[in-house]
Amino acid sequence: MYGDGGWGGQQTHGGQQSPYGGQQSPQGGPQPHYPQQPQYGDWPQGQQSGYGQGQYPYYDEQGREQYAGHAPQQQYQQPGAWNAAGPHGQVPYAPDPGDPYGQQPGAYGGEQPDHYGTEDAYPPPQPPGRRRPEAEPEPEFAPDEEEQHPFFTGGGGDDDDEAYELQSRRDRRGKGTKSGKKGKKGRTGCACMVVVLVFGGGLAGAGYFGYQFYQNRFAPAPDYAGSGTGEAVTVEIPKGAGGWDIGNRLKEAGVVKSAEAFVHAQNDTQGGNSIQAGAYLLRKQMSAASAVKMMLDPKSQNNVVVTPGERNVGVYEAIDKKLELADGTTQKTAQKEYKTFGVPAWAQNTGEVKDPLEGFLFPGTYPAAKGMKPDSVLKQMVAEAKSKYDSYGLTAKAQALGLNNAFQLVIVASLVQAEGKTHDDFRKMAEVVYNRLKPTNHETNQLLQFDSTYNYLKGTSNIHISEKEINGNRNPYNTYTHKGLPPGPIGNPGEDALKAALNPTHDGWMYFVATDGVNDTEFAKTNAEFQQLKEKFNANSGN
Incomplete structure (x- = not known):
């Protein structure tokens, strides 16, 4: 500020006289001890250090000329070295060109003095020229900066x-x-724009998922209106299918608009949960309620129902009718392709067996709609029979019951199904079969003498058969003239009859008679008891 000469050559370069009265070494020589360090920069009432009582002007931070006399203040003096400067006080030091803070007011006087004058005081006394710079105050930012x-x-x-x-x-x-x-x-604007876009995208995504959640939870399921178009479609429902599975199949076929709507309609309709497996003739674009109602109507069901004890010939006729085929088409297919239908390996087909698939079209409901082939329907029935028979372990059970194989056990079950009328009848009827097959049977000499086997041979269901007619026929299916079991099953036994054949009674039953000619079957253990039941039957039938 005031040049290299300072005031009257009072600069401490190279061993010159210091304004403090001592000699200072530029190469780190001994430093004078100052018992009390003067305060720099932080002057009371804003007065600068180093100026006398009005002899020299000084300049404020804005460059305006000031005089010390305008703000009188007692000169802070220190004995000793301070007097060497004369009445002018402390000589200001020239700013360091490399110090960016040297030209600012109060830059070298920020610390508080040690008023106790000890060497261990903090901050320690420092010689002139090595004063610490005072921290520059932080400027306030303008709103737009x-x-x-x-x-x-x-x-x-x-x-x-x-x-x-x-x-x-x-x-x-x-x-x-x-x-x-x-x-x-x-750049700040771009960053803000990115933040806005991201935030806006998040709001849009949250709104979309919120809408989806509302639609799924509270909004009604998509559904058609009315009873559908004139376009018919057949839908096959597999066994064990639940409401959602049925609804999805109907949706895929174009019958209903959503599986959700079908499930709701099924639950709201009385008997809606009783929909069975099978093929259904429906219309496209039906309301869910209309679809449920139509599926409950037997007229819309394109199914073939195999009843317990039904013979194969009746099943073949039903398939032809449902598939709109010529009479006898399914039966011919069965005779030619039965080996490809998956019958069990233990099934027999000797020359005496009337139908190799008899006993293997398991009772149940099976889809059979126009456009399907007979073999596809028959394969489903055989697969169900094989599954049931495997689940009961017929091979091991047959040996325990004195039979040769599982095939004979199916024959017994078919006889029980044909002759019995109730569950209790089934178990007693199974015992009659096993007792008459025993070599020790001296009552009938191992002859079953069942009318049902002869009726199967003839394709009839007569209850009144003359002894002459029966005794004159020597076919293996005639158990009046042929000992033991017939060559094959005489129908398709149901699960109840199968269980009875596996678990017969052990009461000694040997005879039975339907005394009312229809349903009232009574059992006897001896031939004398049998004759009494026979007289009762004749009385009831008018013989």
């Missing part, structure tokens, strides 16, 4: 952080440029 982090200005990384700190310092000292500020604002 808000500091921005590189994250919002498109920067990132350590290099950007360092550049950001340097730029912030320059801006605080007023050295920033307008162009830099504009760049910051531009």
